[in-house]
Amino acid sequence: MWARRLAHNSYTVGWVCILACEFDAARALLDDEDELLEPLIGDDNVYALGRMGALNVVIASPSAHGTTSTSQAVTHLIRTFHNIRFGLLVGVGGGVPDLAHINPNNDIRLGDVVVSQPTGNRGGVINYNAAVWHDENAPEIESLLCDPPNALLSGVERLQCHHRFSKGKEKMLSNVDVAWKKLTEVPHYPIHYSFPGHDPDQLFRADYDHVGGTTDCSACDASQALNRAPRNNTDPQIHHGLIASADREVRSSKLRDLLRRSWNVSCLETEAAGSLNQFPCLFIRGICDYCDSHKSDEWQPYAAATAAAYAKDLLRMLGPEQVGGIRLAQGP
Numbered sequence: 001m002w003a004r005r006l007a008h009n010s011y012t013v014g015w016v017c018i019l020a021c022e023f024d025a026a027r028a029l030l031d032d033e034d035e036l037l038e039p040l041i042g043d044d045n046v047y048a049l050g051r052m053g054a055l056n057v058v059i060a061s062p063s064a065h066g067t068t069s070t071s072q073a074v075t076h077l078i079r080t081f082h083n084i085r086f087g088l089l090v091g092v093g094g095g096v097p098d099l100a101h102i103n104p105n106n107d108i109r110l111g112d113v114v115v116s117q118p119t120g121n122r123g124g125v126i127n128y129n130a131a132v133w134h135d136e137n138a139p140e141i142e143s144l145l146c147d148p149p150n151a152l153l154s155g156v157e158r159l160q161c162h163h164r165f166s167k168g169k170e171k172m173l174s175n176v177d178v179a180w181k182k183l184t185e186v187p188h189y190p191i192h193y194s195f196p197g198h199d200p201d202q203l204f205r206a207d208y209d210h211v212g213g214t215t216d217c218s219a220c221d222a223s224q225a226l227n228r229a230p231r232n233n234t235d236p237q238i239h240h241g242l243i244a245s246a247d248r249e250v251r252s253s254k255l256r257d258l259l260r261r262s263w264n265v266s267c268l269e270t271e272a273a274g275s276l277n278q279f280p281c282l283f284i285r286g287i288c289d290y291c292d293s294h295k296s297d298e299w300q301p302y303a304a305a306t307a308a309a310y311a312k313d314l315l316r317m318l319g320p321e322q323v324g325g326i327r328l329a330q331g332p
Helices: 020-028 069-080 150-163 170-184 253-263 300-315 320-324
Strands: 013-016 046-052 055-061 086-095 113-116 125-128 141-144 238-245 265-269 281-289
Touching (some): 013 069, 020 055, 020 086, 020 300, 069 086, 150 238, 150 300, 150 320, 253 265, 265 281
Parallel strands (some): 013 055, 013 086
Antiparallel strands (some): 046 055, 086 265, 113 281
């Protein structure tokens, strides 16, 4: 089958990710992959182009890392593909469980997905300074991202309603399987996207630090892990809430819990720290750790796959006319 070759202005959705496991999971979910187009001079993004459902999507990843890498990637993206209407920033993040009031609605676990949700005057994502904070005082808020387009938020609501039914998440779960199967068929592919199992998902008490020089918790005291009720299945749960972003990873349960108390955030991440204040976008984060000293990369591929699976399911809620009615995206 020949790959399509479309014009740059045929693409309306920008899908941005940073890690290789995030990019590959997204690319594996393209229904059809298109021929690559020549980028503009100075655009060093890595791209994959194709169709998801009825929409033409650009998957973009910056070629270099740093606090400005995401904003630079977005700037290049909308210069080269000048008909982009909104962005999906899809990847992994750290979960912020509410240890004091755990219930089915906020029981965030590894592999779950957190979707940014505007709350009050906050557009769903808070940029903060993680370098300066005190035990009882939250870090300084540096900026707030703008609200996503109304059409995109309506799609989130429609999908949320759809997922409440017993078989509502079948498409999303199928997407996870598709990504896993496609990538396992690649010879010598080094990343494993399978579900790591319930046993490695341990949420330790906030005052218990990691033991040992390895990234796994084999030397940690299992009795210090919280006793959470087992789930009936391995299906990832979807949570909607605020996401906080800084220019460094959080490996402190004390800071994690302070941010939960101060802003009621559900997820911490680092990709918005490059300032995306004016770019109309939605953040979708697969949970790969709990932002504490026990942090490891074991869950990253699976979490990347669940986030990508949700994002594709969300695009199913949007038609070309709805997306075309959104005004052109502006740069960061």
